[in-house]
Amino acid sequence: MKKIIYTILLAILMSNLVQSQEAAGSIGSMSSYPVVYKYDEQVTWYFDLSATTFAPTEDVYIWIWSPSEPDAGNWEHSSDFAKLTYVKDGVWSFTLTPTVYFSKTPEEIAASAGFWFRLKNYDGSKQSEVANMAYTDFSSFYTANELIRSYPEKPTIDKAVSILFNSNLKEGFEGVPSVHFHSGLNDWAVLQEYQAWLPDVSEKTKLKDLGNGFYRMDLIPQEYYNTEPGFVMENITFLMVAKDWTTNSGDQIIYAGEFIPPPPPSFGFFPLQISQKDFLGMSRKNNESGVNKLIYTITAGSKVITGEFGGNTAEIKGFVNLVSELDGIQGLTEIHVLVKDNKDKTISDTTMPLKILDK
Template identity: 70%
Template sequence: MKKFIQALLFTLLLVPNFIQAQTQEAGEVGAMWSYPVVYKYDEQVTWYFDLSSTTFAAESDIYLWMWSPSEPDAGNWENSSEFAKLNYEGNLIWSMTLTPTLYFNKTPAEIAASAGFWFRLKNKTGTLQSGVAQVAYTDFSTFYTANELIRSYPTAPTLDKGISILFNSNLQPGFEGATSVHLHSGLNNWDIKQEYQAWLPEIVEKTKFKNLGNGFYKMDLIPKEYYNAPDGYVMNNLVFLIVKDEWASTTPDQVLNAGEYIPPPPPEFRFFPLQLSKKDFLGIIRKNNEPGVNKLLYTITANDVVLTGEFMGGTAEIKGFVNLVTPLKDVQNLTSIHVLVKDNNDNVISDTTIPLKTVD
C-alpha cells in the first residue's frame, strides 16, 4: 500500500510537466499567397504566410508540417527538420520556397490527384501550433484551350503583389518559330517604363517570358520591384505589348487596370461603460488592430491600489473586463482612476484618468 501511494504521488508530481509539454494553439493562419501567382507543380514557388493574428513571436523559428500531398517531415513532430524551416520576411510574415514535385516526392499528376496542400505551422519542438490550413492552388490549365491571347492572374493587379501574365503565341500572327518572347511595358500609360532593349543582355533576361511549351508563355513579376516604383506611387494600370525575338513581331497594345487599394480601417479603442463607479467592471476594447498586435496590457491606479493584467485577441478585436468591485471596495474617497493601456509591442494605446461617479 505504501509503495502504491508513493507511486501515485510521483505520478501527480509529473502531471504539471506533462501538461506543460502539451501542444498549445497559436491561432489560425491569416492571409496566404504565392509567388509566382500561378505555377506548375514542377516549378519553384514561394508561399507566404501572414501570422499577425497568431501568438507566434516575430523572428521566431517556425516550421512547416504537411501531410498532403505527402508528409515530408514524418516522424519529426518534436524536432522538425531544417528543410521544413520557414524564412522570416518581417512584419510577422514567413515564407517557404520549394518545388512541389521535389518537396513532396510526387509527380505532377499525383499532386493534382491529391487532397491539396494541407498543413500546420509549428515551433521546432511541436509545443506551439497553428490551426489546420490549406495553401490554395490555382489551376491555369484551362488557358491552353480557352482561345485567349492574354490572361492575367489576378485580373486586376496591385503594385506590391505578384502578377502572372499568360500568352498564347499561337493566336498571334508573326510569332511562329519564336526563339524568345519579351515584355515591353510600363505603369500608368508608360509613366514608368521597362522597355525591351534587345541589345542589353540584362534587359533581355529581365523581360523574357518563361516558355511553357507548345507556343504558351508566362511572365511573373511584382510591379513595384520590376519597375522600381518609388514609395507612395499609385498604380492605375499596367500597359504592355509582347515582342518576338529582336522586335520581329509584336502583339497589339494591352492594358490591365489595377485593383483598387483599400486601406485597412483605423484602430478603434474605448472604455465602457461611459459612466463608471468602483462597483462596476471596466470594459476595454480595441478593434482593427495593427498586424502583430494581439495583446493589451493594462495598469490601473486607484489611490494606493494598483491593478495589472492583460487581454488576448487578434487584429479584428481585443476585448476584456476588469473587476473593480473586489479590489476597490475598501478604497475611501476615490473619485477617479488612472488607466494606462499598452499593446504587446509596448506602444501606449491610452494613458488617461477616468472619473468615477459616486454610489451609495
C-alpha cells in the same frame, strides 16, 4: 474521391491525437508566388498567422501529409527542412519545389487530394487548424487560343499577379532568345520600360519561358513599379517584346480590381465614466495585419498596473479589475492609461478622471 475522403479522415484522426495540445487557431489568408506555377517549379507559399497565437519570434514548421508526408515520424521534433521563414506583419513563408519536396511526379501530385497540412511549433505542443493550400490549374491556357491571360483576372496593386503570354499567336516570336515585359500603370503614367542595353532592367523585365512558345510574367505591382503610398492602380498597360525589340505583341491592357481599403482601426474605453470600484474595459477593432495584442500600463498614484489582452485583426478586447487592483488606495482622483500594440505603437495615452463614490 477516395483520396479526398482518406485525407479528411486522416485530418480528423490527427485532430484527436493532438487535442490535448495548444490550439494556435486557424490560418488566415494563404497565397503563392508565383500565383500560378507548375508542380516542378519553385514556389513560395505565404501564410497569414496574425490571428493565431504564433509569435514572430517563434519557430514555425509545416507538417504536411498530402500529397506525401516528407517529415513523417517527426511530429515531436520537426526537421529543419520543414521550417518556415518569418516575413513581416504576422506572415510566414515556405519555399519548395513540389515534385522535389514530395518525391512525386507532376501527375502524381495532380491526382492527389491536394496540399493538406498543419503549421506547428518544433515539438508539436502547439498547432494550427488543418488547412489546404489551393492550387490553380492553368493548363487550359495551352489550348485556349488566347494571347494573354491574367491570374487573377483583375489584379490589385499589393497582391501578386501572373500574366501568361502565348507567343504562337504573334508572328516573329519563334526562336527568340527571350521575351520581355515593357509596361506601365494607368495608361503608362508609371513606367517600367524594357531597356535592352541595361542588363539589370533586361533581367527584371524578362518573362519565364514555359516552353513551346508560352511565357509567364510574375510581379507585385507596388513593388515592381515602386509606386508611392496611396497610389491607386487602374490598369496595367504593356507590350510583350522579343529581345532587342525584334517584334512585339501590340498594345495590351489588364484592368485592375477595385481596391477596397480596410476600415480604419477604432479604439475605445468602456464604460466612459469609471471609479476605482469598476472594471475598465478596452477594445480595438479592425486591427492592422500582425497586430494581435494590447499591452497596457495603468498608473494610479504610486501603483503601476501592467498586463495585456490577446485577440485578432477583427477585435482585441479585455477588462482590468480596478476593484482588486486599487483596493485600499485612498484619495485617487484619476489614473493614467498607456496602451500599446505588440509592435510598440502607442494606441492611447490618456488620463482618465475617477468618479468619486458617495460614502
